[in-house]
Amino acid sequence: MTETARFQSFDDPSHREGAARIAALRAAMAQRGVTGFVVPRADEHQSEYVPPHAERLAWLTGFTGSAGTAIVLADRAALVVDGRYTLQAAEQVDTGVITPVPLAETSAEAWIEQNLPAGGVLAYDPWLHTPDGLARIERAAAAAGGCAEPTSLNLVDLVWIDRPPAPRGPVVPYPAAFAGEDAQAKLARVREALAKGRHDALVVSDPHNLAWLFNLRGSDVPHTPLPLGYALIRREGRPLLFLDAAKVTPEAAAAVEALAERSGPEDLPGALDALGAAKARVRLDAATGAVALRRRIEAAGGRVDVGPDPITAMKAVKNAAEIAGSRSAHARDGAAVTRFLAWLGREAPQGGVSEIAAVARLEAFRAEANDLREVAFPTISGSGPNGAIVHYRVTRGTDRTVRPGELFLIDSGAQYLDGTTDITRTVAVGPPTDEMRDRFTRVLRGHIAIATALFPRGTTGAQLDSFARRPLWEAGLDFDHGTGHGVGAFLSVHEGPQRIAKTGTAALQPGMIVSNEPGYYRAGAFGIRIENLVLVEAREVAGAERPTLGFETLTLAPIDRALVVPGMLTDPEAAWLDAYHARVRETLSRLVDDATRAWLAEATRPIRG
Template sequence: MTHTAPPPSSARFQSFEDPGHREGAARIGALRAALAQRGLAGFVVPRADEHQSEYVPPHAERLAWLTGFTGSAGTAIVLGDRAALVVDGRYTLQAAEQVDTALVTPVPLAETTPEAWIEANLPPGGVLAYDPWLHTPDGLAKLERAAAAAGGRLEPQNLNLVDLIWVDRPGAPRAPVVPQPDALAGETAADKIGRVREALARAKLDALVVSDPHNLAWTFNLRGGDVAHTPIPLGYALLPREGMPVLFLDPGKPTPEAQAALSGLAEVAAPDALTARLDALGSAGATVRLDAATGAVALRRRIEAAGGRVDVGPDPITAMKAVKNAAEIAGSRAAHRRDGAAMTRFLAWLAGEAPGGAVSEIAAVARLEAFRAEAGDLRDVSFPTISGSGPNGAIVHYRVTRASDRRLAPGELFLVDSGAQYPDGTTDITRTVAVGAPTDEMRDRYTRVLRGHIAIATAVFPRGTTGAQIDGFARRPLWEAGLDFDHGTGHGVGAFLSVHEGPQRIAKTGHVALQPGMIVSNEPGYYRAGAYGIRLENLVLVEERAVAGGERPMLGFATLTLAPFDRALIDPGLLGPAEAAWLDAYHARVREELSPLLDAATRDWLEGATAPLGG
C-alpha cells in the first residue's frame, strides 16, 4: 500500500524559507555605519538570546538576520573592514553556503576560536562592542582577554546595535503558559522547589536566579510556546532559600489553569520588575547563584552594583532535571512507541515511493510530520527535520529550503534526522536508507557506523563514568579504517522539554558522570563531503546493570527508540556474532512492540525490514 505525499506547503511545523544573504551587504553596511558613528571598531554578534537558548524566538535571530546563517550555534565578529563567522564542525559546509563569503569569512571553530580571531584582527586601540545580555561572565572574560591581547578593549552597549538597524524586527513572543500535569511530571512543583532550596542551603547561598527557561519550566511544572520546537515560556525566576519564589513572565501569558497551579506557590511579576528585585537582593547583601551556562553578564553587574555577591556556578536545577523519574521514563517509553510507529510508516512509504523519483526532501518532511500527527498527541517537531539526500546528507545539520530541495535519486543515500514533542516525552531519531542499490563503500561505511552504535548500546561501565570516556566506543570501527566524524556521539534529551539537554553528553567534551535516569542520544555518523552522509541515532536510558561476579556498581543503556535499520546497507561480514545478535534482537523487539500500532500493509513491510540477518 502506498500513500500520496502531500504538497510541501502542508508541513505543519517547519519553514522551508532561507534568509540567505540577499540583503547581507546592506545590513552589514548599516551595522558598520552605526559602529563608525559611535567610534567603535567592531561588534560581536553571537547566536544567542538573553537565556543562551539553542532555539531562539524570531526577534532574537540577530545572527541569521545579519548574515543569513541559520545554524543553532555560531558567532560573528564584524569589524570596519572585515568580518568572520566562527562555526563548529556541524555547520562548516552550511555556513559557506548561506553567507556571502565576500562579506563574511566562515571560520571553522577547530581552526580558530572567536577569541583567537579577535586577537589577530582587532586593531590596536580598537573598541569592540557587545550586548551584555547575550554573554555569560565566563564567555565575556575570554573576549576581554582577547581584546586586551590585541591592544584593544571591550565596551558594553545599552542597546544592541543589530536591533538598532533591524527596522522590521518582530515583537517578543506571548504564547500561553500552561501547567504540566503532575502525573506526567512525576513530582510536584512544591517538592522540586524544596529540593532546590536544600541545594542552596548546602551551598550557603541566599537565592538562585533561574535564567534558563527550561529549568523554570521544569521546576514549576509549566510549559509554553515562546520558541519553536521546545515547549518553554521565556522568562526568569528568583528562587530564594527562604520566602516565595517570583516568576518574571508577561502577565498575559499564564492561563487560568497555570495561575491556579501557581497560586500560593510563586508570585508572578512582569519582566521589567526583575531589575528592581535584583537591586533589592543586592542591597540586602545577598549571595546569589548565577548559572554559569545561561546567566547573562547584565544580571551579574546589576546584583553587584547594588552591593550583593554573585556566585557564578551551575544551576542545581540542571542536574536534577537531567535525571528522569519513573513517570517521565514511562512517558518517554510511551512517546517512543507512538513515534516509532509513525517513523516505521514513513520508512515503509519511502521504500515504495522514493525509487521512482517522486519524493523530494521537502515532501519527505511533510509526509513524516503527517504520520506523526496521525499517531496522536503531537505538539511540535523537536527540531527542524534534517532531510538530506545525496550530497545534502553530508551536511551534518542541513536544513532543506525551497532553494536547496532536491529529489531522492536511485543510487544515493537519504539521511533523515527528526524528532517530536509529545506531552509525555521528547523523541529524536536518525535513519539512513539506500534509494536503490548502494555501493560497496556505502555498505562498508554504514556498517561501521552501525557497529559504533551497537558498541554504545551494549556498553557496560562503572558508576562515575563520563560520556567522554565512552565516546571512543562509537568511533573505533571508523578509526580502524582511518575515518571519523566531527560531532559528539550523544546529547542529553529532556522530558517534553529540550531535545538537546545538558549537562550529560557522550562526546570528547562530555565530562559529567552518567547517572541512572538520564536520557542521551546514541548517534555516530560518517560524512563524505559532496557525496553522502550516514548517521544512525537512537535515544537510550542510563540504568543500573547487574554483572555476575562484579565488584562495582555498574551502569548500561536501555534503548528507547523503535524503528528498523536499513538491512540493504548492512554488510553482515563486517559484524561480529555479538553485534549481529544485538541487531536481530533489536529488530525483533521493534516488530513486537510496533506491529499492534500499524496497518496491515506496514506490518508486512516491517516483517521483511526486521528479518534476521541470516534469514
C-alpha cells in the same frame, strides 16, 4: 509532490541583503565610536532555539544554524562556526562581506586577537554573553591592544527596522501525571541545594529549568515548549517568578500563585537590586546567566557565585513518570517513523520523492499520533551530497529529489505531551555501493558498542565516546560531532549536563536520557548517521565489585538491513541487531496498518537468516 509540512518552514535563508545589513551595522558602530560588534547566535537565556525577535545573527548574515558568532569590524567580518555548520555557513552567507571561519581552525576569540586593531573598542550586548564567555572576549581584545565595552542597546536592534515583537505564547500547567513530581517538592530540593552551597538565592535564567521547576510549559520559541522568563529562588521566603502576565493562562496563574510571587519581567531589575542590597550570596548559572544579571547584583552590593544551576542536574535524571512517558512517546513515534520508512521504500525508487516531500510525509504520519505538539527541531532531510551536511536544513532552493543509487539521511524528532523523541535513519535508495555498506556497517558497529556498553557509576560521556568511533578509526575515518546529547522530558531535545562526546564531563546517572548517534560523512557524496535515544539504567553484573550501569534503547524503528555487511559484524553485534529488530517488530506491529506491518516483517528479518 505538492505536500507542505505542518510544522516546518522551507523558506530560503537570504544573504542577498547581507552587504546592506553589515553596512548599516557599521554605520551604527561609527556613530557610537566603536571599532567592532560581536553578534552571537543567542538570546538573553542562551537558548538553542530562540524567538524570531532574537534571531539577530540570521537576520544580519543569512546563517540559520543553531550556533555561531559573527564579529563585525569596520573593514572585515567573520562568522565562526563549528564542524556541524562549516558547509552550511559557506552556502548561506555573502562571502564577499563575511568570511566563514571553521571553529576547528580559529576560535572567535583568536580571530578577535588577530584582527581587532590596537586601540580598538569591541562592543557587545551584556544580555547575550555569560561571564565566562565575556571573559574570553575581553582577554582577546586586550591581547590585541584594544578593549571590550558593553552597549546599553544592541546595535543590531538599532538597524533591524522590521524586527518582530517579543513572543507571548500561552503558559500552561504541565500535568502532574507526566511531571511525576509536584513543584513544591522540587522547590524543597532546590532550597536544600542552596543551603548546601551556602547560597542565599538562585537566579533561574534557563527557561528549561523554570519550566521544569514550576511544572509549566509554553510556546515562546520554536520546537521547545518554553515560557521565556526568570525566577529567583530564595533559601528563605517564597520564590519570585517573572513572566509576562499577558501570556499566563488562568490555570497557570492559579498553579503558580500557590507557590510563588508572580511579577512581570520589568520587575526583575528591582528584585536583583534588592538581593544586592541585602548582601546576598547568589548563584548564577554559568551556562545561561547573562553578564547583565551579574553586574546588576554586584552593583547593588551582592556577591555572585557563577556555577551550575542545581536544577539542571535534577532535571536531567528522569523520574518514573517521565520514563514511562518517554517509552510511550517512543512507541507512538516509532510507529509513525516506520510508516514513513515503508512509504519511502515504495515511493523513493520511482524517483518522485523530494527532500521536502519526505519531511511533509513524515510530519503527516506524526500528526496522527496522540499528544503531538510540535517537531522537536527542523527535520534534517538530506539526499546524496546533502546528507553529508551534518545539520543540513532543506529549503525550496536546495531541495533535490531522492535518487536511486544514493543514500537518504533523515534526522527528526517530535515533542509529545509525554516525551521528546530524536531519531536518525539512513536508507539506501536502490542498490548501495560497497563503500556505502562498509561505512554504514562501521557506524552501526559503533552504535551497537554504545548500546551494549557496561560501565561503572561515575563514568562520563567522554570515557564512552571512543567506543562509537573505534570501527571508523580502524579505517582511518571519524566524524566531527559528539556521539550523543542529553534529551529532556517534553522539553529540549538537547539537554545537559549529560552528553557522550569528547567534552562530556558529566557522570552518567540512572534516569538520564542521551542519544546514541555515530556517523560518517563524505563531503559531496553521502552522509550516514544512526541515532537512537537510550536511557541510563542500573545493571546487575555477576561478580561485579562496583555498581554498574548500562543503556536501555528507547527508540523503535528498523535499521536498513540493505546497508549492513553481515560478515563485518561479530556474533554479539549480529545478535544485538536481531534482538533489537525483534523488539521493534513485536512492539510496533500492533500500531501500524497492514501494509506497513508486512513491510516491517521483511525489514526486521534476522541479519544472517
